[in-house]
Amino acid sequence: MLRNVQRRFSSKLPARVLYDKLEAKGMDTFFGVPDSLLKDLCGYITDAAGEKNVCTANEGSAVAMAAGHHFATGNVPCVYLQNSGLGNTINPVLSLAHEKVYQVPMLLVIGWRGEPGVKDEPQHVAQGALTTEILDSCEVPYRVLPTTAEGVDEVLKEALEHFKTKGSPFAVLVKKGTFEGYKLQSTTDNTYEMTREEAIKCILDGIHPTDAVVSTTGMPSREVFEHRAGTDKNHSRDFLTVGGMGHCSQIAAGIALSKPEKQVFVIDGDGAAIMHMGGLTTVGGIAAQREGALSNFKHIIVNNGAHDSVGGQPTVAFDINFSKIAEGSGYTVVTDPVTTHDSLKAAVVKLRETDGPCIFEVRVKRGARSDLGRPTTTPVQNKEALMEFLSL
Numbered sequence: 001m002l003r004n005v006q007r008r009f010s011s012k013l014p015a016r017v018l019y020d021k022l023e024a025k026g027m028d029t030f031f032g033v034p035d036s037l038l039k040d041l042c043g044y045i046t047d048a049a050g051e052k053n054v055c056t057a058n059e060g061s062a063v064a065m066a067a068g069h070h071f072a073t074g075n076v077p078c079v080y081l082q083n084s085g086l087g088n089t090i091n092p093v094l095s096l097a098h099e100k101v102y103q104v105p106m107l108l109v110i111g112w113r114g115e116p117g118v119k120d121e122p123q124h125v126a127q128g129a130l131t132t133e134i135l136d137s138c139e140v141p142y143r144v145l146p147t148t149a150e151g152v153d154e155v156l157k158e159a160l161e162h163f164k165t166k167g168s169p170f171a172v173l174v175k176k177g178t179f180e181g182y183k184l185q186s187t188t189d190n191t192y193e194m195t196r197e198e199a200i201k202c203i204l205d206g207i208h209p210t211d212a213v214v215s216t217t218g219m220p221s222r223e224v225f226e227h228r229a230g231t232d233k234n235h236s237r238d239f240l241t242v243g244g245m246g247h248c249s250q251i252a253a254g255i256a257l258s259k260p261e262k263q264v265f266v267i268d269g270d271g272a273a274i275m276h277m278g279g280l281t282t283v284g285g286i287a288a289q290r291e292g293a294l295s296n297f298k299h300i301i302v303n304n305g306a307h308d309s310v311g312g313q314p315t316v317a318f319d320i321n322f323s324k325i326a327e328g329s330g331y332t333v334v335t336d337p338v339t340t341h342d343s344l345k346a347a348v349v350k351l352r353e354t355d356g357p358c359i360f361e362v363r364v365k366r367g368a369r370s371d372l373g374r375p376t377t378t379p380v381q382n383k384e385a386l387m388e389f390l391s392l
Helices: 002-008 014-025 041-053 057-071 083-097 122-135 149-165 196-207 219-230 247-260 270-275 278-289 324-327 341-353 379-391
Strands: 031-034 053-055 080-081 107-111 140-142 170-174 211-214 238-240 263-267 298-303 359-363
Touching: 002 170, 002 278, 014 041, 014 149, 031 041, 031 057, 041 053, 041 196, 053 379, 057 080, 057 083, 080 083, 083 107, 122 140, 140 149, 149 170, 196 219, 196 263, 196 298, 211 219, 211 247, 219 238, 219 263, 238 379, 247 278, 247 298, 263 270, 263 359, 270 278, 278 298, 278 324, 298 324, 298 341, 324 359, 341 359, 359 379
Parallel strands: 031 053, 031 080, 080 107, 107 170, 140 170, 211 238, 211 263, 263 298, 298 359
Antiparallel strands: none
16 A cells, blocks of 8 residues: 555656556557666566567667568557667668658657756767757657656557658657666576676786777776776776767777777677677678788677666677677687686787787676766866877
8 A cells, every 4th residue: 555655646657657558559569779767667678578579789770670560560669769879760760660761650769868957977968969859850759758647648649640640750758767666577697707897807907008998888988997996097098988889899990900009909798799790790801801900909798698787688698609700700719708707817818919800708797886986087088098098
């Protein structure tokens, strides 16, 4: 009874309410990339939808799979994403789903990071300010998701009318704090020895002071920053890819091509590596076409099988073989996946001694410290320090 009383006066929307209303209206199949503002909804979808939910490689893939689902069933799918992923959706939204092309109805549920007037991290500010303009430019009508069941009904009624008359995407924007908390149930804790933070410390301690590091989006870059802060306090060697998920290996490749005398290490994540896996073929192709190119490129995928920075929803990373994919793309794989501190330490030494492009995978536990800090330097300060380091 107390729980019902508390919920009645809550200003937040239970994820179950939105899910049930979508299901009742036939929008019971989901495709997307998890988001921190949607983590409660994504967690509920992961638990409740089962095989009717697909966590896709990237947001554009989600729109494409949603289109295929509509072609096969006639039903309206739901696509979930953070607004930072809007760029990945623009091509399929405009060239496939738009009413002037194939007229594909789908509901886009978008976490609104960087909403104007709401404090957020630097990488979300421009995206947040431009989110509604992007949707307007793509001719995707949108509404902010209310926190009441009645409000949700009104928005979904409008969306359904749009699907009937225009047959194209409709978006709902989700503000920070919209959903009640929900803890993902369908997780399988792996038994690997190390946390991601412990693995990152081992990697950083094993490379040379002259080496450059490019770390992936989310918690890995925060862990890189904290380790440097707790040791030599020299952040100039590290590029923290706070935005542009999935692109850290290509940033590193650009550096490595331009600075062939300097070893460049990529600390990638499983979800990020999957998001733009085509980058592996670019790196391998360059090395095959240009003798000696990218021999200084060293790639490490830290795999915990989850989108850890945005709620812990599972990726497919434990069900695929990064080593074979990389090898087929032209990389040298220096070792089978490592899982212990000692094997990781040895793998880092071997990676540094091997001509690139070369790679290995380290498998780690899910989760992070609750008190994990954030970089205290701005993105511009990070860039300028790195550029000075690379000029030496």
